Amino acid sequence: MKKIEAIIKPFKLDEVKDSLNDLGVKGMTVTEVKGFGRQKGHTETYRGAEYTVDFVPKVKIEIVVHDDLVAKVVEAITNAAKTGTIGDGKIFVTSLNEAIRIRTGEKGDNAL
Amino acid sequence: MKLKHGLIVLMLLLGAAGFALAQTAAPPTSAPVPAAATPAPAAAPAPTPPTGSPGAPGSIDAQAKINSGDTAWVLTSSALVLLMTAPGLALFYGGMVRKKNVLGTIMQSFIILCLISVQWVLWGYSMAFGPDKGGIIGSLAWFGLSGVGYDPNPDYAATIPHQAFMIFQMMFAVITPALIAGAFAERMKFSGFLLFTLLWATFVYDPLAHWVWAIGGWLRNMGALDFAGGTVVHISSGVAGLACALYMGKRKGYGTEAMPPHNLPLTVLGAALLWFGWFGFNAGSALSAGPLATVAFIVTNTATAAAALAWMGAEWLHRGKPTVLGAASGAVAGLVAITPASGFVTVLSSILVGIGAGVFCYIATSIIKNKLGYDDSLDAFGVHGIGGTWGAIATGLLATKLVNPAGGDGFFYGNPKQLMIQIIAVAASWAFSFIGTMIILKVVDSLVGLRVSTEEEQVGLDLSQHNEHGYN
Numbered sequence: 001m002k003k004i005e006a007i008i009k010p011f012k013l014d015e016v017k018d019s020l021n022d023l024g025v026k027g028m029t030v031t032e033v034k035g036f037g038r039q040k041g042h043t044e045t046y047r048g049a050e051y052t053v054d055f056v057p058k059v060k061i062e063i064v065v066h067d068d069l070v071a072k073v074v075e076a077i078t079n080a081a082k083t084g085t086i087g088d089g090k091i092f093v094t095s096l097n098e099a100i101r102i103r104t105g106e107k108g109d110n111a112l
Numbered sequence: 113m114k115l116k117h118g119l120i121v122l123m124l125l126l127g128a129a130g131f132a133l134a135q136t137a138a139p140p141t142s143a144p145v146p147a148a149a150t151p152a153p154a155a156a157p158a159p160t161p162p163t164g165s166p167g168a169p170g171s172i173d174a175q176a177k178i179n180s181g182d183t184a185w186v187l188t189s190s191a192l193v194l195l196m197t198a199p200g201l202a203l204f205y206g207g208m209v210r211k212k213n214v215l216g217t218i219m220q221s222f223i224i225l226c227l228i229s230v231q232w233v234l235w236g237y238s239m240a241f242g243p244d245k246g247g248i249i250g251s252l253a254w255f256g257l258s259g260v261g262y263d264p265n266p267d268y269a270a271t272i273p274h275q276a277f278m279i280f281q282m283m284f285a286v287i288t289p290a291l292i293a294g295a296f297a298e299r300m301k302f303s304g305f306l307l308f309t310l311l312w313a314t315f316v317y318d319p320l321a322h323w324v325w326a327i328g329g330w331l332r333n334m335g336a337l338d339f340a341g342g343t344v345v346h347i348s349s350g351v352a353g354l355a356c357a358l359y360m361g362k363r364k365g366y367g368t369e370a371m372p373p374h375n376l377p378l379t380v381l382g383a384a385l386l387w388f389g390w391f392g393f394n395a396g397s398a399l400s401a402g403p404l405a406t407v408a409f410i411v412t413n414t415a416t417a418a419a420a421l422a423w424m425g426a427e428w429l430h431r432g433k434p435t436v437l438g439a440a441s442g443a444v445a446g447l448v449a450i451t452p453a454s455g456f457v458t459v460l461s462s463i464l465v466g467i468g469a470g471v472f473c474y475i476a477t478s479i480i481k482n483k484l485g486y487d488d489s490l491d492a493f494g495v496h497g498i499g500g501t502w503g504a505i506a507t508g509l510l511a512t513k514l515v516n517p518a519g520g521d522g523f524f525y526g527n528p529k530q531l532m533i534q535i536i537a538v539a540a541s542w543a544f545s546f547i548g549t550m551i552i553l554k555v556v557d558s559l560v561g562l563r564v565s566t567e568e569e570q571v572g573l574d575l576s577q578h579n580e581h582g583y584n
Binding site for chain 1: 370371372373431433435437438441477478479481482491494
């Protein structure tokens, strides 16, 4: 059981979601986030007053999947979210101790 | 706390004065026969011939001289100018502040509409347009609109009821202090703001309107041309804004933290409503529904469009991107600049007025302000002070009697003297507004205070002054 966190460009969310659906991923959590990496921010100008915006809007997807599925999920996200330009985002994979479905109390892979 | 109560008492007194008056002197509106109710100001011969108003005063029944087309246009224009303050200016400014100050900013425009509406019928109109005292101020003879009735007052507008002229002028008195609010946005205490507005309207706006527009006013007698209020409305409010920005100091974090506009669509909507309402402001100032109103309407639209293009172009060349806020600001700058010129210049001249407004105001707000470092938060001075000054001087350059025989010829039409008169009018308005505003700021600061506390400023005006949030 692994947790996959992907930070992607917001406009790529639909494509990523569709390709994960095709893989049979049954759920995901999506959050609007801000941050920066190599892309850095941008500047805005209002009547000559320039502001540097350090944090760029991104979307964070969190999904938890069976170990067997991790490679395919990572590949699907990479293919769907890629534009080839700086700022495409990152994927983080971590091991997960436990998952519980609140309604039934099922645990582990059965709760996914 | 005591002072806060004092302010509330002041507001109540304002209302009580009106109530007492309504009981003692029967206002003309309550009389069954309108003509009988007015003590016939129109029956007396006018001391000086009216400028720009058709029809001569006669001794026949005054009601017969009222032109229904003119009256309809002036009343419609009054409503259009009201729309400039709320929602026009309220949205224009409201969108430019940070989210935590949107209600506080909109409230300032809205409540000025209420406050000055009452001040104007009680003593404002009388001080501005009432019987002259030495060219400086009107007497209180028309307090509570006493003697301001249905009959036309040919000194000001011979073909509409005197009260129609009064309500049209009221909307000008309303928007002028509302414009200043752009300079002290995001940091003024509501109680101090109310007292400041009331004192400023009474001791700066009313006298200045008298100088320029009233029979006997010294600038009017000198021949200064100000069709719809470049000096009275825009220079006065813009320069007052500069005084406020200098006196009150910068917002906390100005220059170090980002303070971008929180909702530019509101600002653009507000600018468009200002443009719409401005047809009442300028074309309505013809005080008649005819050729003069038509030309004022057309030059207003043309100059505004040219100014928006000019600001956008200047910014595009200078910084590489044409901004939406720039285009909207340019439109407002053009409206400001064409205001004094609107009944006096040709359509082609109005394009020059607009281009000048767009470029000069862009330089003032985007380059000079940042260099000098004062915090005129929403550019009340940069747009209204600079645009109004340019408009008044452009009137002295480009005015022609070909457009309005009751107006004058400017520098380029063989009359350099007009340019000098315009410069004197500009200088007088600058000096009077700046000094008057500084004195009023000092008085209000010592009585109730001007600025919110640092903590209140941090939290925002919406919560700290009104216990509300703009967005939930």
